[in-house]
Amino acid sequence: MSDTPQPILLADYTAFGWLIDQVELEFHLAPRATRVLSKISLRPNPDAPAQDFFLHGEELRLIWAKINGERITPEVSKTGLTCAVPDAPFVWEAEVEIDPQDNTALEGLYMSRGMYCTQCEAEGFRKITFYPDRPDVMAPFKVRIFGEDPVLLSNGNPVAQGEWHDPWPKPAYLFALVAGDLRAVSSSFTTASGKDVELNIWVRPGDEDRCDYGLDALKRSMKWDEDVYGREYDLDVFNIVAVDDFNMGAMENKGLNIFNSKCVLASPETATDADFARIEAIIAHEYFHNWTGNRITCRDWFQLCLKEGLTVFRDQQFSGDMRSHAVHRIQDVLMLRGRQFREDNGPLAHPVRPESYVEINNFYTATVYEKGAELIGMLKRLVGDDGYSQALDLYFDRHDGDAATIEDWLKVFEDATGRDLSQFKRWYSQPGTPRLHMSEAFEDGTYTLSFAQDTPPTPGQDVKDPQVIPIAVGLLGANGNEVMPTTVLEMTEAKQSFSFRNSVEGWVLDGPAAAERISGAAPEKPTPSVLRHFSAPVILERDITPETLGFLLSHDTDPFNKWEAGRALAKHVLLTMITQSTQPDALYLDAMAQVAADSALDPAFRALALGLPSQDDIAQALFDSGQTPDPQVIYDAGQSLRDALAAHLEPALAPIYDAMACPGPYSPEAGDAGKRALRHGALGLLSRCDGGARAEALYQAADNMTDQTGALTSLLAIAKGGDQVQAFYDQWHGDRLVLDKWFGMQVSLAKPDQAAQVAHSLAEHPDFDWTNPNRFRALIGGLAMNTAGFHHESGAGYQFVADWLIRLDSKNPQTAARMSTAFETWRRFDADRQDMMREQMQKIAAHDKLSRDMGEMITRMLD
Numbered sequence: 013m014s015d016t017p018q019p020i021l022l023a024d025y026t027a028f029g030w031l032i033d034q035v036e037l038e039f040h041l042a043p044r045a046t047r048v049l050s051k052i053s054l055r056p057n058p059d060a061p062a063q064d065f066f067l068h069g070e071e072l073r074l075i076w077a078k079i080n081g082e083r084i085t086p087e088v089s090k091t092g093l094t095c096a097v098p099d100a101p102f103v104w105e106a107e108v109e110i111d112p113q114d115n116t117a118l119e120g121l122y123m124s125r126g127m128y129c130t131q132c133e134a135e136g137f138r139k140i141t142f143y144p145d146r147p148d149v150m151a152p153f154k155v156r157i158f159g160e161d162p163v164l165l166s167n168g169n170p171v172a173q174g175e176w177h178d179p180w181p182k183p184a185y186l187f188a189l190v191a192g193d194l195r196a197v198s199s200s201f202t203t204a205s206g207k208d209v210e211l212n213i214w215v216r217p218g219d220e221d222r223c224d225y226g227l228d229a230l231k232r233s234m235k236w237d238e239d240v241y242g243r244e245y246d247l248d249v250f251n252i253v254a255v256d257d258f259n260m261g262a263m264e265n266k267g268l269n270i271f272n273s274k275c276v277l278a279s280p281e282t283a284t285d286a287d288f289a290r291i292e293a294i295i296a297h298e299y300f301h302n303w304t305g306n307r308i309t310c311r312d313w314f315q316l317c318l319k320e321g322l323t324v325f326r327d328q329q330f331s332g333d334m335r336s337h338a339v340h341r342i343q344d345v346l347m348l349r350g351r352q353f354r355e356d357n358g359p360l361a362h363p364v365r366p367e368s369y370v371e372i373n374n375f376y377t378a379t380v381y382e383k384g385a386e387l388i389g390m391l392k393r394l395v396g397d398d399g400y401s402q403a404l405d406l407y408f409d410r411h412d413g414d415a416a417t418i419e420d421w422l423k424v425f426e427d428a429t430g431r432d433l434s435q436f437k438r439w440y441s442q443p444g445t446p447r448l449h450m451s452e453a454f455e456d457g458t459y460t461l462s463f464a465q466d467t468p469p470t471p472g473q474d475v476k477d478p479q480v481i482p483i484a485v486g487l488l489g490a491n492g493n494e495v496m497p498t499t500v501l502e503m504t505e506a507k508q509s510f511s512f513r514n515s516v517e518g519w520v521l522d523g524p525a526a527a528e529r530i531s532g533a534a535p536e537k538p539t540p541s542v543l544r545h546f547s548a549p550v551i552l553e554r555d556i557t558p559e560t561l562g563f564l565l566s567h568d569t570d571p572f573n574k575w576e577a578g579r580a581l582a583k584h585v586l587l588t589m590i591t592q593s594t595q596p597d598a599l600y601l602d603a604m605a606q607v608a609a610d611s612a613l614d615p616a617f618r619a620l621a622l623g624l625p626s627q628d629d630i631a632q633a634l635f636d637s638g639q640t641p642d643p644q645v646i647y648d649a650g651q652s653l654r655d656a657l658a659a660h661l662e663p664a665l666a667p668i669y670d671a672m673a674c675p676g677p678y679s680p681e682a683g684d685a686g687k688r689a690l691r692h693g694a695l696g697l698l699s700r701c702d703g704g705a706r707a708e709a710l711y712q713a714a715d716n717m718t719d720q721t722g723a724l725t726s727l728l729a730i731a732k733g734g735d736q737v738q739a740f741y742d743q744w745h746g747d748r749l750v751l752d753k754w755f756g757m758q759v760s761l762a763k764p765d766q767a768a769q770v771a772h773s774l775a776e777h778p779d780f781d782w783t784n785p786n787r788f789r790a791l792i793g794g795l796a797m798n799t800a801g802f803h804h805e806s807g808a809g810y811q812f813v814a815d816w817l818i819r820l821d822s823k824n825p826q827t828a829a830r831m832s833t834a835f836e837t838w839r840r841f842d843a844d845r846q847d848m849m850r851e852q853m854q855k856i857a858a859h860d861k862l863s864r865d866m867g868e869m870i871t872r873m874l875d
């Protein structure tokens with residue numbers, strides 16, 4: 013593609029000139045020549061500016077078109093068609109032919125291992141028929157499907173075999189169709205108002221025994237949305253389909269969710285604890301979209317965070333309620349820092365609500381999703397739990413049936429709570445991660461915390477205005493007691509100080525109310541616990557000694573900050589090891605020994621505390637402090653620290669390993685999963701001492717996938733496990749989802765100097781079906797995740813990933829473009845590595861079938 017595609021701008025929004033009263037679709041399925049008949053009733057939209065009639069349409073063969081029953085000859089281009097239309101209500105009809113078999117982009121109607129399925133978000137419906145394919149055009153749909161397959165599904169309620177009516181007006185991106193030889197695993201749910209809903213998970217024959225957990229998670233989600241948000245389901249049936257070839261995790265099509273099979277199918281033998289937890293979260297996420305996304309949708313794609321940020325926030329609340337709030341918060345922050353901070357601090361930084369895009373699929377990002385969810389969390393913290401529920405009730409009342417905007421969203425909070433959110437709105441338009449510098453002062457019994465915020469420049473935005481930052485703070489006394497419970501400070505200025513006085517009830521935020529309660533006793537300087545619960549998505553910068561971190565790790569009552577103190581300590585140790593070639597700090601090792609053995613703490617928490625910051629995290633921290641990270645040195649430091657931890661903790665870990673065994677049948681519940689997480693964390697360290705003896709025994713005895721992969725991971729991490737790799741393959745080569753793990757583990761755990769070679773050999777393996785996105789992500793993504801391997805000085809990792817991205821880009825631009833983010837950190841590194849990465853990106857940009865998706869990504873990364 014030589015012509016540079018024009019960006020779409022938020023500022024250019026105009027409403028569509030017509031309203032649609034009804035859509036009727038008829039599908040005549042055939043793999044190479046599916047016929048789609050459409051009948052659409054339109055009438056002029058009184059609120060829209062005058063415009064030419066334009067319908068989107070791509071890769072469609074138009075057979076005929078009619079207006080009010082009369083044949084017409086529209087003007088068809090590569091992106092759609094135009095024609096003259098009456099200035100009155102009219103009926104548009106057309107017949108088109110499409111080729112699902114040839115659709116390797118997996119967008120629109122395509123085939124996955126012989127079954128028909130669709131993915132229409134964001135702009136895939138235009139590959140099915142001519143239509144105003146934009147989220148603000150909402151209409152009720154009636155669908156008839158003719159085909160040889162026994163199961164023919166679409167949105168809404170079933171009317172007859174292959175016939176579906178969806179009474180709820182919806183945008184085209186929520187349309188779905190599935191046809192195939194499928195089996196249902198079924199259940200039902202009775203809503204709060206007593207309506208029975210039929211629930212089905214549709215799978216290929218043979219997968220029926222992997223649906224129970226998904227069904228159970230669905231019922232719990234339905235109940236939770238009634239209990240917590242007062243939202244009931246609104247159709248007679250809720251269908252979920254598992255599809256093997258899928259670009260994303262899952263899709264919330266009205267009444268017919270379509271899932272990547274890895275995000276719904278699970279049995280103890282084939283899925284890990286982490287898989288179960290993810291399945292629960294994604295089932296909930298897609299279900300929750302029924303209200304936040306479907307009943308209330310987005311006016312345009314710039315508003316994507318309106319549905320995604322809110323729905324992620326809701327699924328995080330749900331997972332916290334189902335499992336442990338503390339553990340989930342830590343995991344969510346790990347993910348935010350690992351993916352979103354990385355994005356926000358590089359060339360792909362963009363606002364939570366972007367203002368321009370070339371290809372919207374490139375904006376289904378950690379910023380829109382995860383930072384978008386953090387903004388909701390901050391709003392809730394600022395207006396309080398009651399304010400939040402009132403605002404949400406108002407949102408559902410006022411906007412049900414609408415295609416809404418972030419302005420609408422913030423307005424309900426303002427109207428419900430009386431707060432002015434104009435400054436808060438900057439969070440939606442200012443990309444970049446704010447740095448929050450903190451300092452303390454203690455004078456005349458007054459304790460003062462001073463903060464300064466600044467956000468580094470991001471592409472296209474050099475100057476940042478101060479944002480509202482809710483800073484949750486607690487204070488601890490010298491003996492470790494909490495002397496001030498969590499108090500939320502609202503920072504609104506670039507620089508701001510908050511003072512605390514010692515009152516009869518302990519420390520309080522200074523102010524008129526506090527004055528009378530000040531106690532006479534001379535207080536000691538308290539120790540602050542700042543940004544509790546990770547109350548804002550910022551980077552906290554402060555001078556803090558390892559001793560204070562150790563103190564917080566032992567005493568903080570906020571579980572997140574307790575973990576955070578350990579994490580900061582580990583980071584400090586690693587950074588000093590790297591920059592000053594020191595030995596691992598004994599203070600850290602002792603602190604870890606204590607946490608590991610502290611049976612008062614949740615095992616899942618202890619497992620998280622034992623983890624080290626990622627190599628990517630350390631690279632960013634070095635870069636931030638003005639140094640050039642060397643991936644090999646970072647890797648080596650991590651290895652030495654693990655060795656030191658292993659040696660130091662061995663006496664504590666051996667009994668933990670035994671104590672954390674879960675006797676009896678496998679259960680994916682949080683309690684057992686937490687024990688296994690700690691057990692496997694201990695195993696990873698113990699394997700460095702016992703040469704892998706325990707891991708080999710665990711592999712041998714394992715009766716579930718968590719233990720099997722846990723054991724294998726520990727072996728691969730010490731460069732052992734050859735026999736187990738072969739045994740794993742022999743056992744699982746017939747299982748697509750498990751085989752993805754086999755590919756992924758070997759590459760992501762290979763030694764830095766071998767990773768590219770391992771990836772290369774695996775790419776020659778007959779089971780490497782690279783057109784399947786899961787398999788491609790397992791292998792190529794596995795190498796990109798192997799930080800030191802990908803960045804190995806030979807450049808072999810860069811070249812391998814680039815070559816495969818080029819190959820995939822001509823078939824499946826969306827997945828290829830998404831994975832190009834492997835290169836987004838290129839500017840952090842030394843000149844040689846920068847040159848090699850730039851060269852690979854230029855090579856990608858020069859390939860002759862460069863997609864719009866990939867073209868945009870490479871341009872943004874190189875600019």
Ligand code: ARG
Nearest residue numbers: 133134260262263264373376
């Ligand atoms: N709305 C889906 C979800 O988050 C994601 C689908 C995105 N698909 C895409 N092709 N961009 O649940």
Ligand code: ZN
Nearest residue numbers: 297301320323
């Ligand atoms: Zn979503």
